[in-house]
Amino acid sequence: MQFGLSIIVIKWLIIKKYNPCYNTLMKHSLLEILACPVCKGPLELKVAAEENGEITAGSLRCGKCGVEYPITEGIPDLLPPEKENR
Amino acid sequence: MTTREVFDEIAPGWYSFRHHSIFRTELEEMAGRWRRGRLVNVGCGHGADFIPFKDSFELHGVDFSRGMLENAVKYSRKFRFSVSLVAADADNLPFLSDTFDWAIAIATYHHIKDREDRLLAFRELYRVLRPGGEAFITVWNRRQPRFWLKSGDAMVPWQAGDRTIHRYYHLFTYGELKKTAQRAGFEVVKISPESSYKFPFRTFSRNICLLVRKQKPS
Numbered sequence: 308m309q310f311g312l313s314i315i316v317i318k319w320l321i322i323k324k325y326n327p328c329y330n331t332l333m334k335h336s337l338l339e340i341l342a343c344p345v346c347k348g349p350l351e352l353k354v355a356a357e358e359n360g361e362i363t364a365g366s367l368r369c370g371k372c373g374v375e376y377p378i379t380e381g382i383p384d385l386l387p388p389e390k391e392n393r
Numbered sequence: 394m395t396t397r398e399v400f401d402e403i404a405p406g407w408y409s410f411r412h413h414s415i416f417r418t419e420l421e422e423m424a425g426r427w428r429r430g431r432l433v434n435v436g437c438g439h440g441a442d443f444i445p446f447k448d449s450f451e452l453h454g455v456d457f458s459r460g461m462l463e464n465a466v467k468y469s470r471k472f473r474f475s476v477s478l479v480a481a482d483a484d485n486l487p488f489l490s491d492t493f494d495w496a497i498a499i500a501t502y503h504h505i506k507d508r509e510d511r512l513l514a515f516r517e518l519y520r521v522l523r524p525g526g527e528a529f530i531t532v533w534n535r536r537q538p539r540f541w542l543k544s545g546d547a548m549v550p551w552q553a554g555d556r557t558i559h560r561y562y563h564l565f566t567y568g569e570l571k572k573t574a575q576r577a578g579f580e581v582v583k584i585s586p587e588s589s590y591k592f593p594f595r596t597f598s599r600n601i602c603l604l605v606r607k608q609k610p611s
Binding site: 331342344345350380382387 | 457463465466469470474475476477478480481482486488489490492
């Protein structure tokens with residue numbers, strides 16, 4: 308009984324160590340490499356919703372171009388306005 | 394229908410049709426060559442081509458189809474890897490210059506319609522790579538037997554349920570692909586057929602695989 312329990316605990320520890328959280332949604336650190344798709348200038352981040360350090364909703368704004376790009380379901384949409392219908 | 398809408402429509406079927414990368418061998422070779430670093434996948438689709446890089450690279454995926462990217466979220470959870478996804482155009486990459494160590498663009502650039510836009514996409518890739526960085530690119534070959542009777546551009550059908558959708562392909566020749574990369578500033582390291590192609594001359598291969606480098610300033 309005790310032996311079985313310890314096996315479960317060991318298994319749980321192994322899973323915890325080798326199964327970190329896998330992230331696919333936008334993180335704050337992404338801002339360090341992002342640029343406006345058109346003028347390549349800096350983008351200003353506005354967070355509307357955040358979960359565990361991942362931005363699920365919000366926007367990225369280019370001050371120079373005056374364009375606001377949405378972040379929906381954790382994925383920023385940085386298609387230039389005139390390329391939307393390619 | 395725009396090319397983007399076409400790929401949004403194709404996305405659900407594509408997820409099962411190309412669940413595994415057909416360039417596994419080539420990409421594993423690249424992962425071995427590059428070893429670690431920050432990698433961008435231009436035209437990542439649902440992200441099957443990330444697999445060989447998933448354990449030792451920082452992954453970034455770009456695609457203009459939202460439908461494909463939503464599947465990429467699903468795919469990365471299934472195969473347990475972290476990736477940062479952005480919806481963007483290959484001609485207008487939303488990244489600062491000299492950002493990435495490595496890049497892959499698997500079957501991406503042959504979907505760009507205009508000659509000038511194709512060059513622009515190569516220039517954008519060149520811009521976001523750091524000096525000394527390399528990119529692995531594949532496109533369809535114009536001389537493959539399937540297209541012998543066609544010209545340089547083709548509409549290839551895709552069956553989505555009871556509907557037939559046509560995808561646009563610009564078919565490259567070896568010379569044209571090499572020249573486009575060079576005009577964008579790249580140094581060509583290697584240009585070859587896919588590894589599964591066994592004929593002694595490369596002319597009729599299905600794909601053209603290109604490895605290019607952004608040179609360090611001397």
